[in-house]
Amino acid sequence: MINVTAAITVKPGQGPALEAAFAAARPDTLQEPGCLRYDLQRVRRSDDRYLVLETWASPAALKEHGSTERFADFGKALSEIVAGAPDVTVYEPVGEQVALG
Amino acid sequence: MINVTAAITVKPGQGPALEAAFAAARPDTLQEPGCLRYDLQRVRRSDDRYLVLETWASPAALKEHGSTERFADFGKALSEIVAGAPDVTVYEPVGEQVALG
Structure with missing residues (x-):
């Protein structure tokens, strides 16, 4: 189990x-293999x-997450709004x- | 429910x-009213x-935590080792x- 923080x-x-972009991406992200928290x-x-x-x-689950189309789409959505x-x-x-719920 | 991060x-x-100092303080801190995670x-x-x-x-639980002798003792222990x-x-x-476990 590993924790990650993303400061935005x-x-x-x-x-x-x-x-709104996060709320749209969250449900499917939580369904990704090994995703225990995405809040x-x-x-x-x-x-x-x-x-x-x-x-x-695991680190492998995180790496897999980073290669998903969803992650790329979320990144594109963010690129317009982040400083x-x-x-x-x-x-x-x-x-x-x-333990997580 | 509120989350807090403390970068050290x-x-x-x-x-x-x-x-070692954290492991010593953690069990009692988790027993404090409203403490849901201290990892x-x-x-x-x-x-x-x-x-x-x-x-x-709640914010009140966090505030109460900050006023405990345990928190003060942990702060003293940290003062010797933090940069x-x-x-x-x-x-x-x-x-x-x-949800947390």
Whole structure:
């Protein structure tokens, strides 16, 4: 199991567009093999800074995700509304972790 | 429910000390009212960059956590081993979220 964060800053006023694009991509992404979490967060008191919290069963599942057409389509949708490339970080868990539902 | 990330960079060679201090604080922290997640991650291929993934039932639960002696003790333990103050960000969830175990 690995966790991933993708920090996204949108252009002014593009928050709702990001939220809509994410909501459209999320259900199918959660059905991808090894996808355990794909949840959007907004930085408190901000309207342009977001974080995607992702959990994948393995590095291979994450790699597979990155090669899907869905991921490419989502990237295209984002390219119109983000203020810069998402800052993606991959983590390894250290010690015990709370199970996901 | 709110998510929090705390990005921590430790001084060279202090990774194991952070991991031990976190493992010691984690069990009791998870017993705090409204604590749903308190998990340590290490940035992949790094030995000094960490992220704490936290989930709290409410902003009030998070605030209560910040006022505990345990939190103060953990802060003191960290002060010896971190390369700078943890970068803490509080988020609001956007749309559906995966349930925690």
